[in-house]
Amino acid sequence: MFQIQDQSMRPLTTAHLAQTMSLLNLSNTELHEKVISELASNPALELVEERVCPTCGRKLAGAAACPACSSKHTDDEPIVFMSPRDSYQPRSSGGDLEDLYDVEPTAPENLAAHVLQQLASDLKEEDRHLAYYILSSLDDDGFLTDEPVFIARTTRRPLSSVQEVIRLISCVDPPGLAASGPRDALLIQLGMLPACESRDLAEAIIRSFFKELGRREYEKIAASLDTSMPHIRRVVTFIQENLNPYPARAFWGSGRQRSSSDPNVFHAPDILIKQNRSGEDNPLVVEIFAPVSGWLRVNPLFRTAMSSRDENTSEAWNKHLEKASLFIKCIQQRNNTMRRLMMTLVRTQQPFILHGDRHLKPITRARIAEEIGVHESTISRAVANKSVALPDGRMIPLSRFFDRSLSVRDRIKEIVSEETKPLTDECIADILSEEGIEVARRTVAKYRTIEGILPARLRHQKKTKMPMKA
DNA sequence: CTATGGCACGGATT
DNA sequence: AATCCGTGCCATAG
Numbered sequence: 127m128f129q130i131q132d133q134s135m136r137p138l139t140t141a142h143l144a145q146t147m148s149l150l151n152l153s154n155t156e157l158h159e160k161v162i163s164e165l166a167s168n169p170a171l172e173l174v175e176e177r178v179c180p181t182c183g184r185k186l187a188g189a190a191a192c193p194a195c196s197s198k199h200t201d202d203e204p205i206v207f208m209s210p211r212d213s214y215q216p217r218s219s220g221g222d223l224e225d226l227y228d229v230e231p232t233a234p235e236n237l238a239a240h241v242l243q244q245l246a247s248d249l250k251e252e253d254r255h256l257a258y259y260i261l262s263s264l265d266d267d268g269f270l271t272d273e274p275v276f277i278a279r280t281t282r283r284p285l286s287s288v289q290e291v292i293r294l295i296s297c298v299d300p301p302g303l304a305a306s307g308p309r310d311a312l313l314i315q316l317g318m319l320p321a322c323e324s325r326d327l328a329e330a331i332i333r334s335f336f337k338e339l340g341r342r343e344y345e346k347i348a349a350s351l352d353t354s355m356p357h358i359r360r361v362v363t364f365i366q367e368n369l370n371p372y373p374a375r376a377f378w379g380s381g382r383q384r385s386s387s388d389p390n391v392f393h394a395p396d397i398l399i400k401q402n403r404s405g406e407d408n409p410l411v412v413e414i415f416a417p418v419s420g421w422l423r424v425n426p427l428f429r430t431a432m433s434s435r436d437e438n439t440s441e442a443w444n445k446h447l448e449k450a451s452l453f454i455k456c457i458q459q460r461n462n463t464m465r466r467l468m469m470t471l472v473r474t475q476q477p478f479i480l481h482g483d484r485h486l487k488p489i490t491r492a493r494i495a496e497e498i499g500v501h502e503s504t505i506s507r508a509v510a511n512k513s514v515a516l517p518d519g520r521m522i523p524l525s526r527f528f529d530r531s532l533s534v535r536d537r538i539k540e541i542v543s544e545e546t547k548p549l550t551d552e553c554i555a556d557i558l559s560e561e562g563i564e565v566a567r568r569t570v571a572k573y574r575t576i577e578g579i580l581p582a583r584l585r586h587q588k589k590t591k592m593p594m595k596a
Numbered sequence: 597c598t599a600t601g602g603c604a605c606g607g608a609t610t
Numbered sequence: 611a612a613t614c615c616g617t618g619c620c621a622t623a624g
Contacts, residue, residue, distance in 0.1 A: 491610065506610050530609095530615075550599060566617050571600065581600060583624075 146456045150463060150507040154396040157417035158211060161457075170443070170450035172425035173418060206469045208461055209398070209413035244298040249291070256283050257291050260304060268372060269311070270304040301370075308371035309336045315369045324364040327353070331361060339365075395515040397468060397524065399479055410476060410517075412468050414461070422457065424450050460508075466498045467508050471527055478527070479516060483536035491528060534563055535573045542574075548582035 149157060165171050241261055242254070249257055259281055263272055274292065278285040295304040301318055302311035312332050319325055331339055335347045339362070348358045398413040424447065432443045471494065477485035491505040512524035526532065541554055549557075551570040558565055565573075574581070 490608090502610065528609095552599080568600090568617055568619095569615090572616080575601085583599075 142452060142456060142459075145452065146459045147504075147507060149456050149460045150504065151510055153511040153513070154211070154415050154417055156511070157457075157460075161417045161422070164453055168446050168450050168453075170425055170428045170446040171453065172423055172428075173420050174423060175420040205410070206412040206414065206465050206472070208416050208465070211415050211417060211419045241295060241298055241300075241303065245294055248294055253283075253287055253291050256281050256287060257295065260288075260291060260295060264304060268300060268303045268305075269307055271306070312365070312369050312371055319368060324361050327351075327357075327361045328365050328369075331358075332365070395521055396512040397464075397514045399472065399514060399516055401480070401517040410472055410479065412472055414464050414468060416461070417457070422454050424454065463500065463504060463508050467494065467505065470494055470497050475527055483532050484540075486527070486529065486532045486536075488530045488533075489528060531573060534558065534565060535577055537561075537563070538570065538573050539577055539579065542579055542585070548585040550582045 149160070152160060165173055242249075242257060245257060256277075260270065260277060263277070264270055270292065274285060274288045277283075278288045281288070292304050296302055296314045297318065302314040305311035305314055309332060313329065316325060316329050316332065330351065331347060335350065338344075338347050344355060344358045344362065348355050351358075396415055398415070400411050400413070428443075429447065432440055432447065472479065474487060474489060475485075478487065491509060492502050495502040495505045509524050509528065513521055514524050514527075515521050537558065538554060541549065541557055551574065552567050554574075555565055555567045555570045558570070571581075579585075
């Protein structure tokens with residue numbers, strides 16, 4: 127299949143391995159930054175703007191893929207190629223590309239960057255690392271589970287500062303971030319809305335009847351608050367439409383309902399999978415975005431200049447040269463791994479890519495590793511922190527390709543949506559086992575909650591959504 | 597009594 | 611070695 131493009135045939139040093147590993151972990155955006163800083167600090171490294179097809183080395187006119195190269199691939203192999211960093215256009219189209227790159231990707235660290243940016247002016251210098259600490263200890267839902275006191279102690283900052291920073295964080299863009307839980311998050315968001323009748327009642331409900339709200343026991347709430355049912359329902363709708371109990375999920379959502387409503391969640395993916403001629407099963411095209419547009423090389427001028435220099439300077443220069451070529455090789459190595467990974471992944475998961483979650487085959491990183499002959503941990507790193515744009519426009523983390531239970535969860539969703547009367551977990555388990563999917567009753571319950579499906583008892587009425595933002 | 601969610605254990609995965 | 615995931619058992623709510 128593909129061979130490692132190591133022209134110099136130099137043995138791989140441990141430094142090389144270590145660096146390749148750390149680069150593999152990085153998302154494209156992160157790597158972009160890394161490359162930029164490397165370029166700035168190392169004069170031997172040069173970025174050539176001219177575009178070259180990374181697969182065949184041919185010069186390219188625009189951002190397009192290399193025609194010579196893609197055409198020589200045949201239908202039985204998915205087409206996988208490297209693509210310049212700035213060639214991605216979101217399918218929601220039109221949108222200004224610059225903005226997209228400014229909006230940081232959605233991994234937690236980037237959420238932190240997003241928040242810190244907004245905080246820049248309000249934050250005292252000495253509180254910056256405190257803010258960063260707090261942001262990085264948030265969980266996936268954007269909650270702060272550690273006690274402020276605990277944070278104050280580990281960061282050696284006064285409790286008052288900690289509380290102040292938490293307050294600041296909770297007021298910026300994903301509103302309610304760093305709350306202690308869903309209830310707290312809702313209250314904070316509520317406080318930011320203009321006062322109105324619904325707002326006050328909503329606050330009362332969330333404060334005093336949060337549990338009941340979650341269980342949809344509206345009658346009980348109405349009775350306790352001495353209000354009418356329709357009134358309560360109106361307020362509940364108000365809450366569902368304007369508040370989001372899980373602040374961070376607006377950033378890294380499942381991308382199903384939400385992505386269309388909030389264009390800000392889009393960012394540049396690391397990988398784009400598209401289908402040139404729709405309808406056909408074969409032509410899947412995979413673009414892996416390079417960290418920079420153009421390509422990196424050791425500056426030839428630097429090399430020649432070096433030979434004419436005297437001995438004592440050349441030592442430092444040699445170091446630079448060494449570092450530059452090492453860096454370039456690591457990036458090639460990374461590209462190569464990514465390409466081989468996507469190649470096998472797309473081949474085996476084609477039905478999933480084209481026809482949805484149901485067709486995801488459970489596959490382990492270990493199996494892929496064996497298939498393309500690298501260590502498991504290499505695959506783990508390659509998969510981590512990457513995002514993929516699918517032909518239908520959805521943006522998912524690359525790790526979803528390895529989700530063992532996604533197809534079953536998808537089937538459960540379907541079963542529930544087609545049910546006439548609410549089915550208990552046990553019933554669902556039975557239906558699944560008739561289809562050859564053996565899962566324990568308990569497991570169905572787990573999947574159900576992951577998918578945000580209410581228990582059978584509470585499913586009488588209709589389904590729920592949880593959008594956000596006003 | 598039944599359906600669910602919590603806790604925790606063991607085995608697989610990373 | 612650390613983490614994740616499926617599952618069994620048990621307490622609890624309805």
